[in-house]
Amino acid sequence: MLYSLLKPLLFKLPPEVAHEFALEIASLCPALGKLSGANSSDKLSLKVGSLTWKSPLGLAAGLDKNAEALNFFANQGFGAIECGTVTLKPQLGNPRPRVFRIVDQQSLRNAMGFPNHGLIAIAAKLKSFKSELPLGANIGMNKDSSPDESIDELGTIVATLQDDVDYFVVNVSSPNTPGLRALQEKSYLTELFQELSSLTNKDLFLKIAPDLDENKVIELATLAADLKLTGLIATNTTIRADLGAGGISGLLLKEKAIKVRQQILKLDLPIEVIGVGGISCFEDIKKFWMDGGKAVQVYTAYVYQGPELLKNIQRDMLDFLEKEKLKSLNEFFMLDRKERSKLLNQPV
Numbered sequence: 001m002l003y004s005l006l007k008p009l010l011f012k013l014p015p016e017v018a019h020e021f022a023l024e025i026a027s028l029c030p031a032l033g034k035l036s037g038a039n040s041s042d043k044l045s046l047k048v049g050s051l052t053w054k055s056p057l058g059l060a061a062g063l064d065k066n067a068e069a070l071n072f073f074a075n076q077g078f079g080a081i082e083c084g085t086v087t088l089k090p091q092l093g094n095p096r097p098r099v100f101r102i103v104d105q106q107s108l109r110n111a112m113g114f115p116n117h118g119l120i121a122i123a124a125k126l127k128s129f130k131s132e133l134p135l136g137a138n139i140g141m142n143k144d145s146s147p148d149e150s151i152d153e154l155g156t157i158v159a160t161l162q163d164d165v166d167y168f169v170v171n172v173s174s175p176n177t178p179g180l181r182a183l184q185e186k187s188y189l190t191e192l193f194q195e196l197s198s199l200t201n202k203d204l205f206l207k208i209a210p211d212l213d214e215n216k217v218i219e220l221a222t223l224a225a226d227l228k229l230t231g232l233i234a235t236n237t238t239i240r241a242d243l244g245a246g247g248i249s250g251l252l253l254k255e256k257a258i259k260v261r262q263q264i265l266k267l268d269l270p271i272e273v274i275g276v277g278g279i280s281c282f283e284d285i286k287k288f289w290m291d292g293g294k295a296v297q298v299y300t301a302y303v304y305q306g307p308e309l310l311k312n313i314q315r316d317m318l319d320f321l322e323k324e325k326l327k328s329l330n331e332f333f334m335l336d337r338k339e340r341s342k343l344l345n346q347p348v
């Protein structure tokens with residue numbers, strides 16, 4: 001309700017200014033988050049890796065890069081929150097303007113390049129967040145670092161934050177840091193994750209790009225299982241040269257992201273696959289469940305729909321449980337794939 005009044009004003013501002021303004025309000029008045037009307041319920045909690053998400057709908061990385069409004073987002077009713085991308089040293093990112101709305105396609109284009117306050121400042125914010133909600137840190141390398149240096153950098157970030165967050169996500173899939181996506185390589189990732197695993201026993205995820213061919217997706221998914229990672233986050237934004245520099249998110253990413261997630265899920269590996277990219281309603285989540293997935297994250301649809309997104313999805317999930325006479329989502333996910341598909345009302 002509040003967002004429907006606020007949105008026309010926010011959308012008159014340049015996207016990043018609107019974002020900063022909204023984030024400022026959210027950080028100053030975390031209690032406003034409770035006005036979302038999202039109906040939190042124990043029935044929606046579910047296991048993701050070693051953690052219990054409050055619902056299958058998490059906040060994706062990039063929205064609260066500096067962990068400034070975690071309490072607000074917790075109050076909104078997200079099932080888990082991911083801050084970052086955090087880099088070792090603070091950095092400004094690319095020159096502005098670097099975020100663009102594609103309103104008729106419910107999409108965004110961003111070329112931010114990991115602007116963030118850096119490890120020390122963000123660590124201080126994380127320490128002050130006290131909540132049962134799973135909190136993830138999405139971590140990445142500084143723009144001017146080499147791949148070799150990045151292993152030490154990411155190690156330092158993990159060692160510093162490991163008492164303050166519940167899971168880590170290594171981001172080598174942003175299109176906005178030159179050379180970053182080239183690090184989606186077996187030898188580099190093996191060395192990196194061996195190092196990170198020696199520093200923490202927190203859940204570790206790898207976030208991948210949607211612009212990989214199927215062989216590469218299979219290679220990375222298999223590698224994640226071999227390295228005993230908790231899982232993959234699929235996907236980051238997509239490159240569309242025809243639309244300009246940066247990465248595209250939202251509806252224009254949806255089909256590509258679905259394809260990558262399906263390629264991973266059909267391998268049936270012992271890893272979690274957190275779905276992100278173009279998810280905007282319960283039907284999208286049901287489709288992901290049909291493919292074998294569980295938990296998802298949102299960014300762009302939240303920008304366009306605001307807290308109504310959470311309210312509607314949570315209501316639809318609770319309606320679904322009631323209609324199918326299920327006590328909880330955990331009960332639903334205990335069913336085998338065929339039974340789940342039957343309940344989701346689609347052919348197996």
Ligand SMILES: Cc1cc2nc3c(=O)[nH]c(=O)nc-3n(C[C@H](O)[C@H](O)[C@H](O)COP(=O)(O)O)c2cc1C
Binds near residue numbers: 114237298
């Ligand atoms: C403005 C903007 C900034 C983002 N920043 C990050 C980031 O710092 N780290 C990251 O891993 N993903 C980042 N993302 C990607 C999102 O986490 C997500 O993977 C992507 O937007 C697809 O989800 P969506 O279609 O729900 O937006 C960003 C996305 C947007 C739109």
